[in-house]
Amino acid sequence: MRYVLRRLAQSVIVVFGVSIVAFGLLFLTGDPTEVILGDGADRMTVDQIQEFRAKMGFDRPWLVQYASFVGKALQGDFGYSFIRHQPAYEVIVDKLPATIQLAAFAFVLSLVISIPLGVLSATRPNTTVDHAVTALTLAGQSIPSFWLGILLILFFGVELKWLPISGSGTWKHLVMPGITLAAFPMARNMRLTRSSMLDFMQRDFVRTARAKGISERRVVYAHVLRNSLLPIVTAVGLELGFLLGGSVIVETIFGWPGVGREIVAAIGSKDFFVVQAGVIMLALIFAGVNLLIDLVYVWVDPRIRLGG
Amino acid sequence: MNQIRLLRSSLIALGLGLATVAPAARAADKPVVVLLNAEPVSMDPMFTQADAHLILTIHETLFRLDNQGKVVPAIAESIKMLDPLTWEIKIRPGLTFHNGEPINADAAVFTFDRAKKLFAEGKGDLTFALGALKYKTMEKVDDLTVKLNMSEPDPVITAHMVNPELSLLPPKYYTENPPEKVAFAPVGAGGYKFVSYKAGQGVVLKAFDKYRLGKPPVDDVIVKAVPEVATRISELKAGSADLMVGVPADLKPSLDKTPGMKVIVAPSYRRLFVAIKQGRHPALADVRVRQAMNHAVNCEEIASALMGGMAKCNIDLINTPYNNPGLKPFAYDPAKAKALLDAAGWVPGKDGIRVKDGVRLALDFDTTNGSYLNDKEIAQVMADSWKAVGIEIKDLRVIDNAINSQMRAKQGAGYRDLMNSSSGPDYTCQGDLLLVQKDSGSNRMSWVDDKFEAMFKAFNQEFDQSKWQKMCWDAEAYVAEQAPVIWMFTEPTLYGVSDRLSYEARPDGRMYLNLVLKGVK
Numbered sequence: 001m002r003y004v005l006r007r008l009a010q011s012v013i014v015v016f017g018v019s020i021v022a023f024g025l026l027f028l029t030g031d032p033t034e035v036i037l038g039d040g041a042d043r044m045t046v047d048q049i050q051e052f053r054a055k056m057g058f059d060r061p062w063l064v065q066y067a068s069f070v071g072k073a074l075q076g077d078f079g080y081s082f083i084r085h086q087p088a089y090e091v092i093v094d095k096l097p098a099t100i101q102l103a104a105f106a107f108v109l110s111l112v113i114s115i116p117l118g119v120l121s122a123t124r125p126n127t128t129v130d131h132a133v134t135a136l137t138l139a140g141q142s143i144p145s146f147w148l149g150i151l152l153i154l155f156f157g158v159e160l161k162w163l164p165i166s167g168s169g170t171w172k173h174l175v176m177p178g179i180t181l182a183a184f185p186m187a188r189n190m191r192l193t194r195s196s197m198l199d200f201m202q203r204d205f206v207r208t209a210r211a212k213g214i215s216e217r218r219v220v221y222a223h224v225l226r227n228s229l230l231p232i233v234t235a236v237g238l239e240l241g242f243l244l245g246g247s248v249i250v251e252t253i254f255g256w257p258g259v260g261r262e263i264v265a266a267i268g269s270k271d272f273f274v275v276q277a278g279v280i281m282l283a284l285i286f287a288g289v290n291l292l293i294d295l296v297y298v299w300v301d302p303r304i305r306l307g308g
Numbered sequence: 309m310n311q312i313r314l315l316r317s318s319l320i321a322l323g324l325g326l327a328t329v330a331p332a333a334r335a336a337d338k339p340v341v342v343l344l345n346a347e348p349v350s351m352d353p354m355f356t357q358a359d360a361h362l363i364l365t366i367h368e369t370l371f372r373l374d375n376q377g378k379v380v381p382a383i384a385e386s387i388k389m390l391d392p393l394t395w396e397i398k399i400r401p402g403l404t405f406h407n408g409e410p411i412n413a414d415a416a417v418f419t420f421d422r423a424k425k426l427f428a429e430g431k432g433d434l435t436f437a438l439g440a441l442k443y444k445t446m447e448k449v450d451d452l453t454v455k456l457n458m459s460e461p462d463p464v465i466t467a468h469m470v471n472p473e474l475s476l477l478p479p480k481y482y483t484e485n486p487p488e489k490v491a492f493a494p495v496g497a498g499g500y501k502f503v504s505y506k507a508g509q510g511v512v513l514k515a516f517d518k519y520r521l522g523k524p525p526v527d528d529v530i531v532k533a534v535p536e537v538a539t540r541i542s543e544l545k546a547g548s549a550d551l552m553v554g555v556p557a558d559l560k561p562s563l564d565k566t567p568g569m570k571v572i573v574a575p576s577y578r579r580l581f582v583a584i585k586q587g588r589h590p591a592l593a594d595v596r597v598r599q600a601m602n603h604a605v606n607c608e609e610i611a612s613a614l615m616g617g618m619a620k621c622n623i624d625l626i627n628t629p630y631n632n633p634g635l636k637p638f639a640y641d642p643a644k645a646k647a648l649l650d651a652a653g654w655v656p657g658k659d660g661i662r663v664k665d666g667v668r669l670a671l672d673f674d675t676t677n678g679s680y681l682n683d684k685e686i687a688q689v690m691a692d693s694w695k696a697v698g699i700e701i702k703d704l705r706v707i708d709n710a711i712n713s714q715m716r717a718k719q720g721a722g723y724r725d726l727m728n729s730s731s732g733p734d735y736t737c738q739g740d741l742l743l744v745q746k747d748s749g750s751n752r753m754s755w756v757d758d759k760f761e762a763m764f765k766a767f768n769q770e771f772d773q774s775k776w777q778k779m780c781w782d783a784e785a786y787v788a789e790q791a792p793v794i795w796m797f798t799e800p801t802l803y804g805v806s807d808r809l810s811y812e813a814r815p816d817g818r819m820y821l822n823l824v825l826k827g828v829k
Contacts, residue, residue, distance in 0.1 A: 049749055084349050085356075085433065098508070150538055158546045165543050166534045168508030255534040257347060257507035265346050265535060 007294050011287040018283035022276040023069050032058050032272065073280065079273030081266075088277035091266075092259055096281075098168065099258030102251070103243035105174050106181035111236065114186045118193025123220055125198065133190060140187025149180040149253040166255030177254040181247055185239045192235055196228035203227075237293035241286035339512075339528035340809060340828055342821065343540045343552040347507050347533040351494040352487065353475040354423055354432040360472050362511060362531060365821040367475030367496035368520070370397060370416070371466045373735060375823055377629050377815045379466045383411055383476055383497065383520070385452075389771065392461040399452045403520050406501040409478035413448040418479035420446035420456075437473035441465070463771045467736040499524040499822020507533075513821070524822040526809075531821075541804060544569050550809045550828075553819070555802035557616060557681045569806050574813030576801040579624040579731050579743075580680055582673075582690065582794035585723040586754040591654060591669050592725060598791035600648035602638035604697045605690050609640075611797060614682040614689070619797040623788040625744070627798070628815050630737040632781035635788055637795055645697045654698070662698040670700040672724035677706045680799060683728055690794070701726075723752060730799070735816075737780035738768055744792050755792035 026032050033053040053059050057068070072079070078088040121133035156176060157165035164173050200206060201224055209219050248260030255261070259278055266274035342361075349356040353363045364372075370384040381387070385398040403411035420443065426432040442462065447455045462468060481495045494502050499521070500513035510532030517523040532549070534540045537556060543549035545566055555563065560571045584592050584601070591597045607621035623635045649655075654662035654669050662669040671694075675687035684706055691701035705724075731743050731750055742748040745764055746756045763786065767779040788795070805811045810826035 046747065046749060085431070095507075150542075153539060153542045157548075158542050161546055165546055165548060166536075166539050167510070167532060169506070173508070253536045253539055255508065255532075255536070255539060257533075261535060 003298060004295065007291055011291045014287050015280070015283055019070060019073065019280055020066075022279040022283075023066050025275060025279075026272045027062065032056070069276075078277035078280070081271050081274045084271070084274070088271075088273040089281075091262060091274050092278045092281050095257060095259045095262045098256060099244060099247055099251070099260060102174065102177055102181060102247055102256055102258060103240070105178040106185070106243050107239065109178050110182040110186040110189060110239065113182075114189035115193050115232070118190040119197060119220065119225060121190065122194045122197035122201065133194070137187045137191045137194075140183045140190070143183065145180050145183065146249050146253055148183055149176070149250060152176045152180060153253075168256055173254075173256075177250050177256050180253070181243060181250045185236075185242060189232060189235060189239075192232055193228065196231055197224055200224045200227050234293060234297055237296070238290065241289045244285055245282050337527070339530045340526050340551065340825060341510075341543070341549040342529060342531045342819070343534045343543060343549050344531060345533065345535050345537075345540075345554065348492075348505070348511065350491040351502065351505070351511070352491045353472050353477070353494075353496075354426055354434055355487075355491060357433050357436060357473065361819040361821070363472040363475060364498065364818060365500045365513065365529075365531075366494050366498045366502055367472065367477075368498045369470055369472065369475050370399075371469045372820075373470055373814075373816060373818070375812060375814050377627070377735075379470055379735060381466075383416075384469075387466060390455070392771065393458045395456045395458070395465060396449065397454050397456060399454070400520060401452055403497065404518055405476075405478040405481070405495055405497045406516055407478055407481055407495045409480055409495075411476060411497055412451050413454045414451075415476050415479055416454045417446050417448050418482070419474065419476045422477065422482070423474060432473075434473055437468075437471040440471065441468035441474065461769070461771070463768070463773075463776075464736045464738055467739070470735055499820070500529060515822075519822065521822070524825065525827045526821075526825040529821055529825070544804045544806060547806065550806040551811060551819075551825075552804040553801065553817070555804045557618060557800070557802055560616065560618075560802060563804065567807075569804060572803045572805055572811060572813050573618050573800050574803065574817070575620075575628070575815050576799050576817045577627045577815070578799040579627070580619075580796045580799050581624065581729060581731075582687075582796065583723060583727045583729045583753045584755070584791075584793055585725055585727065585752075586756075589669075589671055589725050590667065591652070591664070592671075594652045595790055596648040596652040597654065597669075599638065599789075600645040600652075600697065601694060601699065602791050602794055603641045603645040603648065604699070605638075605693045605794060606640040607637060607796060610686055610689055614685055615797070615800070618800040618802075621795075621797050623784065623795050624798050625787055625795075626737050626740045626780065626784045630740070630777075630780055632784045632788075634781070635785055638791070642693075642697050649698060656698050660695075660698055661700045668700065669698065670702040671726055672703045672705070673701045673726040674705045674707050674724055675728045680728070680730065686796075687728055726794075727752070729793075737776065737784075738764075741767070741780075741783055741787075744787055753792050755790075757787075757790060757792075760787060760790070 033049060033056065057065060076089055080086070081088045081091050084091050117133050117136070121130045124130050153165050153176065156163045163175050164170070165176075167173055197220075206219060206224055209223050210216075214223075244259075247256070247258055248263060250256065251258045251260035252264045259282065263275055263278040266272070266278065344361060346358065348359045348362055351359065351362060351366060353367050356363065368383050370382060371379055371387075372382040374380045383399060383403065385400045387398075388396045390396055397416070399412060399416060405411060405415070409415070423432070423434055423438060424443075424445075427434045427438045442459045444457045444459045447457070449455050456465075458465070476497055478495050482490055485493075492505050496502075497520075499516055499519045501516045503512040503514050505511045510530045513529040513531065515524045515527045534543060537554060540549070540552045541555070541559065541563070544552055545568070547568055555571055560573075563569065563571050584598055586592060611617065611619045611621050621637045623631075623637055626632065649662055649669075652664075654664045657663040657668065673687060673691060675684050677684045687704060691704050694701060703724075729752065741764055743750050744753070744755055744757075744760065745751055746761060760783065763779070763783045767776070767783060770776065770779060801813070801817050803811065803813055808829040810828070812824050812826055814820070814824060
């Protein structure tokens with residue numbers, strides 16, 4: 001119980017820290033009044049600009065503004081989007097299904113490809129297959145998602161014209177953003193599966209299983225893979241947060257109408273309350289998923305609970 | 309071995325699966341796809357300023373801007389001033405909205421009342437439109453005549469009615485349906501009827517056959533949001549889109565060689581200049597010094613070498629079509645610049661930098677990096693040009709956009725001596741002159757000139773439109789000569805257009821799709 005409470009407290013601290021950063025964003029970009037008004041300020045007098053500043057509450061000390069921001073956020077009030085004319089919270093929630101759809105597709109894709117390839121590589125060490133998988137892992141972890149996305153667009157969209165370049169609506173629209181988003185976790189899981197499998201394959205219980213005459217397929221899948229799954233499960237759980245947060249760039253490149261694209265659009269249109277709501281909601285999801293994984297991990301492996 | 313076989317089979321299956329997605333053949337009846345950079349905020353004209361392209365396409369105002377940027381009657385047939393606070397507007401007969409409701413005085417009164425009510429309740433995005441058009445009420449006179457009662461005299465009233473926020477709305481539809489429905493299922497009187505909208509799939513539009521200017525030449529249009537410019541360009545290259553705005557200038561040479569598309573360069577209303585801040589260095593208060601700084605810069609060479617020949621040097625205080633065509637930019641003439649500085653008492657010191665009463669003519673120059681095409685490089689060239697006539701840029705600082713917006717606040721209170729800057733469009737000469745008017749938020753130079761203020765005041769109170777051109781040109785000529793800024797050029801806008809589409813770019817950069825899409829092959 002103490003472990004659970006401690007992890008819960010840590011999550012609250014993380015979200016609190018993110019709230020400070022999200023609030024600070026408003027001021028890091030300069031005078032928020034001038035930034036929000038943009039060219040509109042060109043047609044206003046200095047007095048009108050000052051009036052707008054007072055109306056938005058930007059003339060108050062920043063500590064007062066922060067306290068007001070946190071107080072309202074705790075009640076689910078992240079302010080009003082002056083671009084979309086609806087509560088900032090609703091703007092983000094409306095876009096959440098599309099982001100979850102993309103993240104879920106990428107999540108499944110990364111698992112379906114990475115674990116079989118990791119097993120394949122581990123069961124054939126130092127062969128061409130192993131080298132190919134290792135090269136793929138290296139590429140997946142080192143290629144930036146925006147670059148991979150553009151490469152896919154140029155190849156499958158512009159040259160071959162097989163897949164739609166942007167937007168949503170059909171399964172075909174999911175393919176390129178899904179691959180782009182899944183590339184990094186896919187590579188990481190492949191590497192993790194391979195190394196974990198290789199580690200367990202040297203263990204005594206595997207040698208014993210082989211000595212007992214159990215088929216190699218059963219040794220690999222029933223004994224080695226099952227035991228190797230514990231670190232993979234942890235990494236895979238953390239990926240959910242990564243996939244939701246990492247979709248910001250991918251959604252923008254592929255015009256996918258999710259939370260990430262909304263945040264980028266809100267930054268462009270200086271709709272700061274939407275940016276703040278989006279950042280804090282993603283942080284909440286990330287912290288929530290991490291907390292859940294930690295709790296599941298404790299349940300799966302009691303050594304952590306006892307150690308804690 | 310089994311796993312390898314499985315992997316191989318999977319890859320083959322994936323390849324075959326993708327291969328079945330055959331590219332669709334191009335046809336003239338394929339909808340024209342227009343790419344914008346953001347999903348619409350709303351298609352209710354009173355709730356968005358960000359979606360002007362769409363609003364102007366679906367809706368229609370009493371007055372609007374033609375393809376040359378001039379204010380012309382649209383739904384209004386004529387306007388007459390009854391007294392400085394009362395105007396009578398006649399509506400064209402026989403017009404209907406997309407849903408068949410008649411366009412008449414009731415519709416106009418409903419629209420103007422709705423705007424007033426929303427504005428009073430703090431709803432909608434009407435600050436700009438109702439800040440410009442200061443009316444009290446609109447009254448019905450007869451079925452096709454309304455009376456607009458103003459709260460203050462407004463000589464440029466028609467220009468203030470072109471704002472898309474004041475597009476006429478069908479009263480029955482907008483009364484019977486809730487705001488959240490009409491926001492994404494609009495009914496208007498523009499060239500295109502709304503068909504459907506879904507984020508990620510775009511807004512589907514159909515040509516309105518009863519449009520007051522006749523059915524638009526392109527039948528079907530999809531307006532789609534693609535935020536990333538590289539993706540928009542890829543859509544054009546792939547042939548899956550027909551029109552995009554904001555092609556990066558440095559990509560023009562390579563895109564010009566891409567088969568199936570072209571890049572159209574058109575002027576925009578965004579004026580680029582270097583602001584000269586008053587109150588820091590004493591030399592800058594002297595008109596001769598400011599003129600010398602203009603003469604010392606070779607704008608034509610900058611336009612040619614750094615803007616790819618796409619910008620034209622001019623006195624860009626007033627946008628077309630109201631600007632003074634007789635006004636010539638300051639000629640590149642270093643000798644004249646030196647003579648003006650000599651006459652102002654700034655004489656070369658030992659190191660060539662000019663001095664007066666022990667004060668060096670050494671200035672601070674801030675420049676953005678990437679806000680405009682080659683802005684940092686242009687600033688460096690200008691610094692070198694000024695040094696050649698004895699003006700030192702002692703600190704050329706590159707600042708980012710965020711800091712720039714901070715510095716622009718409070719009439720450029722954070723500005724140092726020089727700052728490259730820009731200003732957006734207006735539809736009137738009076739509006740453009742605000743750039744240098746003492747109370748305006750856009751006057752970031754803190755430049756105050758009594759003679760100009762008198763000219764501006766007189767111009768703003770003049771109702772006789774026949775006098776406007778001379779007043780505008782006189783004011784522009786006076787300000788040009790006073791050189792409160794280093795005059796540069798208007799920023800060009802680049803459109804990517806598919807070969808099958810015939811497109812006419814407008815000088816104001818706006819895409820009234822019914823006016824700019826001229827046909828499709």
